[in-house]
Amino acid sequence: MKFIVRDTDYAVRALVYMAKQSLSKNKKVFTVDEVVREEGLPGRFLRKLLQTLAKRGLLVSNKGKKGGFSFLKPPASIKLTDIMEAFQGRVDITNCLLKGRPCPNKKKCILRKTLKNINKLIQRELEKITVVSLLEGR
């Protein structure tokens, strides 16, 4: 079950690396190439991901020599859900299918109710996880 997509996964790795360097060495600016070297991620692809995070207001980007990406929001305030939303939308496991047509049973569907409740819980739990908590393992 693909709950966390690859984009999110790669972005998390990049951010955790950046947070680590930022907290331990007070490093501020990171080029895509550096992160790629350290984390072994595909370069052009990661660049696109970091661009997305910049558009989302989690990072700032600076062009030109000495340019790169840095945190706009402090990494302790970046939730896993922020990153997930950037790449896969809000957590939503309540999908019903049936070929585009609306489910004729939406109102009384017990599955839907259950999934909605589970969804809230997932949301709450994932909001507790931040880039820093991922780094520190707690």
Next chain:
Amino acid sequence: MKFIVRDTDYAVRALVYMAKQSLSKNKKVFTVDEVVREEGLPGRFLRKLLQTLAKRGLLVSNKGKKGGFSFLKPPASIKLTDIMEAFQGRVDITNCLLKGRPCPNKKKCILRKTLKNINKLIQRELEKITVVSLLEGR
């Protein structure tokens, strides 16, 4: 987020229909064509799905004239998770990616722990849902 795949969705619809007829009219055997007519699902596709359920031991199939599918397990004992497992494996949202390579951080990854706990909870909740509870909406 694709939590319930189309196969599962279609299979659930078929089984709920069958359970309804079974409980209200004491109907026992259902052809694919009948279910397709009533539920508007793609025929050849549904046939494959019901075959899978038969292999899984939820249904029995009978070939030939007057053949069709009928419940092996009573519909009140068929859990949503049984159906999901047939088509999408066990509920597992704890996937880590990184291009095939094992995540170097598996042990202390807080995300992994959190997802494992959530996963257990989802499993427990979905096991409460059966074909009959879906039919009755409770």
Next chain:
DNA sequence: AATTAATGATACTAAAATAGTATTATTAAA
């Protein structure tokens, strides 16, 4: 015995999603 109406098994296929790559433009420092 032949016909009909059902499933069984398996191969095939079109479309969409995923996971990237490639190219050209822009920008800022040295």
Next chain:
DNA sequence: TTTAATAATACTATTTTAGTATCATTAATT
């Protein structure tokens, strides 16, 4: 002016999804 970075956007290969198609088998009916 050169170099080293990101920005934007188009392109592409692979995989997954959502089916369809074909032929075989089986059992009841005639």
